[in-house]
Amino acid sequence: EIVLTQSPATLSLSPGERATLSCGASQSVSSSYLAWYQQKPGLAPRLLIYDASSRATGIPDRFSGSGSGTDFTLTISRLEPEDFAVYYCQQYGSSPTFGGGTKVEIK
Amino acid sequence: EVQLVESGGGLVQPGGSLRLSCAASGFTFSSYAMHWVRQAPGKGLEYVSAISSNGGSTYYANSVKGRFTISRDNSKNTLYLQMGSLRAEDMAVYYCARGELRAPFDPWGQGTLVTVSS
Numbered sequence: 001e002i003v004l005t006q007s008p009a010t011l012s013l014s015p016g017e018r019a020t021l022s023c024g025a026s027q028s029v030s031s032s033y034l035a036w037y038q039q040k041p042g043l044a045p046r047l048l049i050y051d052a053s054s055r056a057t058g059i060p061d062r063f064s065g066s067g068s069g070t071d072f073t074l075t076i077s078r079l080e081p082e083d084f085a086v087y088y089c090q091q092y093g094s095s096p097t098f099g100g101g102t103k104v105e106i107k
Numbered sequence: 108e109v110q111l112v113e114s115g116g117g118l119v120q121p122g123g124s125l126r127l128s129c130a131a132s133g134f135t136f137s138s139y140a141m142h143w144v145r146q147a148p149g150k151g152l153e154y155v156s157a158i159s160s161n162g163g164s165t166y167y168a169n170s171v172k173g174r175f176t177i178s179r180d181n182s183k184n185t186l187y188l189q190m191g192s193l194r195a196e197d198m199a200v201y202y203c204a205r206g207e208l209r210a211p212f213d214p215w216g217q218g219t220l221v222t223v224s225s
Contacts, residue, residue, distance in 0.1 A: 031209070033209055035211035035212075037152075037212075043217075044202055044214075044215040044216060044217055044218055045152065045202075045212075045215055046215075047211050047212065047213040047214075050210075050211040050213075056211075056213065088151065088152055090152075090211065090212070092206070092209055092210060092211055092212075093209060095154070095166065096142070096154050096157075096206075096212075097154060098144075098151060098152040098153070098154065099151070100151045101151045101152075
């Protein structure tokens with residue numbers, strides 16, 4: 001099983017700032033089968049990024065993903081008020097697993 | 108519009124059973140693998156189970172293997188999760204999600220809460 005470790009656990013930032021979230025894998029994620037999801041309180045997760053760097057339909061271009069192998073990054077270029085949420089990475093190259101999440105909170 | 112709607116959650120005693128359903132609409136249900144993911148209160152996402160498009164292949168996390176059974180009825184566009192021998196640690200919101208082999212999960216249902224307590 002591939003273990004995903006997200007850091008930091010919490011990111012305290014102000015609207016307009018840049019957010020950089022990391023996701024590390026215990027072994028290489030094949031073909032960059034890595035996704036990022038956003039989850040707001042009381043709601044289901046929403047797909048943001050798939051295949052490490054492709055934005056899902058309707059996702060604003062301030063969200064971008066990068067990385068390969070064992071190190072992946074989600075960047076939010078300028079935080080909007082609606083971006084404060086919890087973000088999860090997921091690998092789906094083998095039996096799917098999720099990271100523990102990063103909470104982006106208002107500073 | 109692609110939509111997944113879960114139902115069947117509720118309060119159950121330890122050792123009890125419950126069946127969750129996930130009704131799909133807006134897409135060709137029989138063409139897609141489907142998944143169950145759960146989230147304990149205040150915790151992260153845990154992958155639970157998967158089933159192939161024709162129901163011929165299934166997968167279970169070790170934490171539920173032997174206690175949970177995933178199934179589907181393509182004629183009714185519905186996914187199921189039969190849960191047995193429920194434990195306190197099974198208490199969570201259960202989400203169904205669409206996702207093919209080596210594909211992300213999209214979309215997700217709104218979730219249904221399972222509470223295990225005496």
